[in-house]
Amino acid sequence: MMKEFSLIDVYRNLNPNKLCFTHKSKLSSRIDFFLVSQPLANRVSHLDTLVSIAPDHKAIRVQLQLENDNRGPGLWKFNNSLLEDEIYVKLITDSYAMQKLDTILGIWNSRNLTLFGKCLKTKSLGISQLVHPLSTLDFPTQLVQAVNSSIFKFIWKNRRDKIKRKIMVQDYNKGGLRAPSIETMAKSLKLAWISRFLQSIPAHDDESWKVIPNHFLDKYGGLNFLLRCNYDKNFLDKM
DSSP, rough: OOOHHHHHEHHHOTTTTTOOOBBBBSSOOOOOOEEHHHHHHHTTTEEEEEEOTTTTTTTTEEEOOTOOOOOOOOOOOOOOOGGGGGHHHHHHHHHHHHHHHHOOOOOOHHOOOOOOHHHHHHHIIGGGGHHHHHHSTTTOHHHHHHHHHHHHHHHHHTTTTTSSSSHSSSSGGGTTTOOOHHHHHHHHHHHHHHHHHSSOTTTTTGGGGHHHHHHHHHGGHHHHHHHHHHOOOHHHHHO
């Protein structure tokens, strides 16, 4: 890694012949160290070891001489290659959606709304920001829990829930307030893909996205067959 990224062990660069150990067990070794680039290595003014709370390791400290630099206005440049990383793109999209949800709920949190009003606001202004990420097939469970937490903190003003959530999401005639159920919403949005999949699309539209689901569903007779037959799910899991 040092060779690939042109990094330097700054301690060894300053002390080529000095012995120093940062880890002691049966064999002492220097496994804790800083790796820096060559331009940054030239600015290291001091490096030493300190007592650490870890019983078998020492802490290391490095000081840089930077105050004499005359810096310009600077230029930020986005790394376009990150847009090709699906995990990164989804992480940013989901994080942005969560941040927007918290911002919207925070604006209305200072209003003296009833429980009924808060449930309406979460559905009309809050979770509407999450329709796109919720409709994706790999929506993470951790994000569902985070959205639920933000919504019910808003409803109860960051206090403990006074009514069970499974009651809150029920219809009015069952004693509920129709509070949003993120799990149910995520499932319904995913099931909506079935109707899109079966829908007859004009020839000028792109249907290339159907190739992947068709590849897997054809092994079991296709989606039309699966929707019309009575089958045991455990049987499909074994196939």
